[in-house]
Amino acid sequence: MRPSSCRAVTLAATSHELAAFRSDGYFVRERVFGPRELERLRAAVERVHTRVVSESRAPAAAKVERIDGKRYQELAGACVKWEWDDARADVRSMEPFLHLDRELENLPDDPRLWLPAAALCGAEKLALFTDKLNFKRPGGAPFPWHQDSPYFAFECAHADRLISVQVYLDDASTENGCLWMIPGSHRAGVLPGRSDRGVVGKLYTDVERVLAEAPRVPLAAPAGSAIFFHGDVVHGSQVNRSAASRRAFVLTFQPDGHPQFRRPGTRSIAG
Numbered sequence: 001m002r003p004s005s006c007r008a009v010t011l012a013a014t015s016h017e018l019a020a021f022r023s024d025g026y027f028v029r030e031r032v033f034g035p036r037e038l039e040r041l042r043a044a045v046e047r048v049h050t051r052v053v054s055e056s057r058a059p060a061a062a063k064v065e066r067i068d069g070k071r072y073q074e075l076a077g078a079c080v081k082w083e084w085d086d087a088r089a090d091v092r093s094m095e096p097f098l099h100l101d102r103e104l105e106n107l108p109d110d111p112r113l114w115l116p117a118a119a120l121c122g123a124e125k126l127a128l129f130t131d132k133l134n135f136k137r138p139g140g141a142p143f144p145w146h147q148d149s150p151y152f153a154f155e156c157a158h159a160d161r162l163i164s165v166q167v168y169l170d171d172a173s174t175e176n177g178c179l180w181m182i183p184g185s186h187r188a189g190v191l192p193g194r195s196d197r198g199v200v201g202k203l204y205t206d207v208e209r210v211l212a213e214a215p216r217v218p219l220a221a222p223a224g225s226a227i228f229f230h231g232d233v234v235h236g237s238q239v240n241r242s243a244a245s246r247r248a249f250v251l252t253f254q255p256d257g258h259p260q261f262r263r264p265g266t267r268s269i270a271g
Contacts, residue, residue, distance in 0.1 A: 011111050011112055011115040011116065012115050012116060012118070012119060013027075013115075013116040013117075013118075013119045013120060013228075017029075017116065017228075018119060018120075021120060021228065021230065023183070023184060024181070024183035024184055024233075025181070025183065025184060025185060025186035025187070025229060025230040025232065025233030026181055026183075026219075026227055026228060026229035026230065026233055026235075027227075027228055028219060028221055028225060028226070028227050028228075029116070029225065029226045029228070030221055030222055030224075030225045031222055031223075031224045031225060032112050032113075032167065032224055032225060032226045033112075033167065033223075033224035034224060035224075037224070038169060038223050038224050040103055041103065041104070041169055041249075042169050042170075042247065043103070044101045044103035044104050045097075045101075045104070045133060045135075045169065045247055045249070047101055048094075048097055048100045048101050048104075048133065049091055049135060051076060051100060052075050052076055052078070052080055052091055052094060052100075053089060053091070055075045055076050056073060056075055056080070056089075061073070061075065062074045062075065064082075067198070067199055067200055068197065068198035068199055068200050068201060069198075070082075070084055070200070071086070075094075076100055077096070077099060077100075077263075078094040078095060078096055078097055078100070078262075079094065079095050079262065080093075080094045081093045081094070083137070083140060083141060084141040085139075085141070088137075090135060090137045090140070091133075091135050092134075092135060092136075092140070092141070093132060093133060093134045093135065094132070094133050095130060095131065095132040095133070095261075095262060096130060096131045096132070096260075096261075096262050096263055097131055097132065097133040097249070098131045099263070104249075107131075107249070107251065108128045108131070108251055108253075108267065108269055109269055109270040109271070111271065112226070113165050113167070113226065113251060114126050114253055114269045114271060115271070116165075116226075116228055117163040117165060117228060117253045118253075118271075120163040120228060120230075121161055121162075121163050121253055121254065121255055122161060122255070123161070123254075123255035123256065125255070125256035125257075125268070125269070125271065126253045126254065126255065126256055126268075126269040126271065127253070127254055127255070127256045127257065127258055127260075127266050127267055127268045127269060128251065128252070128253060128254070128260060128267040128269065129152070129156065129162055129252040129253060129254040129258070129260060129261055130152075130251075130252045130260065130261035130262060131249065131250065131251050131252070132249065132250040132252075133247075133248075133249050133250075134166075134247065134248045134249070134250065135245065135247055136176065136177045136237065136240045136245065136246040136247070136248075137240065137245050138240055138242060138243050138244065138245070139239070139240060139241075140177060140239065140240040140246075141239060142177070142236065142237055142238045142239050143236050143237045144194075144197075144201075144204040144205075144236055145182070145204060145205045145207045145234050145235070145236040146203055146204050146205050146234065146235070146236060147185075147186075147190065147191060147205055147231065147232050147233070147234055147235075148162070148164060148231045148232075148252075149162070149190055149231035149232050150190055150193065150203050151203055152231060152252075152261070153190075155261055156254075156258075156261070158254065158255070158258065159231055160231070160232075161254060161255055162231050162252050162253070162254050163228065163229075163230070163231075163252070163253050163254075164228070164229055164231065164250055164251065164252040164253075165226050165227065165228045165229075165250065165251050165252075165253075166179060166226070166227045166229070166248050166249070166250045167224070167225070167226050167227075167248060167249055167250075167251075168221060168222070168223055168224065168225050168226075168227075168246075168247075168248050169223060169224075169247040169248055169249070170223050170244065170245060170246050170247055170248075171221075171222050171223045172219070172220055172221055172222075172223075172225070172246055172248070173220045173242070174218045174220060174238070175240075175241050175242045176240045176241070176242040176244065176245075176246040177237045177238050177239060177240040177241075177246050178218055178219055178220050178221070178237065178246070179218075179219045179227060179235055179236075179237055179248075180216055180217065180218050180219065180235060180236055180237060180238070181216075181217050181219060181229070181233060181234070181235050182207070182211055182214045182215070182216055182217070182233070182234040182235070183214075183215060183217055183233075184214070185205075185211060185214060185232070185233050185234040186230040186231075186232035186233040186234075187232075188210070188232070189232060190232060191205050191206070191210050191211070191232075191234065192205070192206050192209060192210060193205060193206060194206050205234050207234065211234065253269070256268050256269070
């Protein structure tokens with residue numbers, strides 16, 4: 001899909017969205033993807049989940065590694081994080097994932113996703129930095145408050161120019177573990193991490209120390225909605241208390257010419 005010049009203006013970030021991004025560190029566009037598109041995307045991510053679970057059971061599968069008691073495994077060219085409960089065989093998240101299904105591989109080229117991000121990156125031409133798939137099955141664990149930039153900075157010297165967009169594949173609510181944001185937290189830059197949560201825990205923001213009085217905002221939105229956000233904005237999610245899955249994917253864009261995070265080469269956006 002290639003937008004006309006008129007359509008491109010509509011897709012680009014508006015002045016209101018840019019102001020919200022500067023002030024809050026994020027903005028939301030509801031129902032970017034329609035019902036039929038969502039049906040295809042949900043089917044594709046479930047195929048990916050099935051494949052990863054199957055490969056984890058193969059005799060030659062990479063061994064499960066434990067960090068802070070949590071399970072990690074390299075499968076099908078992705079770093080898979082399993083649900084915190086050892087009794088569960090559910091994927092919690094995986095990065096990258098687009099290469100695992102043809103229905104998904106061209107998502108970064110969708111102008112509904114990259115065009116709003118272009119102004120936020122401050123670049124006319126973009127490339128993909130990384131892609132991540134999140135599953136939150138019923139009972140799925142929360143994700144603690146964190147910033148993305150400290151994680152990205154290990155492999156990226158221009159982390160301040162990375163822009164992420166998370167797309168809900170299911171209706172997201174406070175009941176099923178929607179994303180939460182601390183508006184304006186990006187303006188403080190990289191914040192101190194927790195010192196009591198082990199190795200990975202150092203990447204979790206110590207909100208009680210530095211943001212105790214800051215408001216927490218749940219981003220409940222219908223399926224197909226997209227959240228564009230800054231790498232320094234503090235965000236997280238809570239447990240899924242519903243009887244249905246809350247699935248989402250995240251694409252992180254960067255100025256063109258830079259390599260991907262966990263994949264070889266540069267993945268330029270076909271804009």
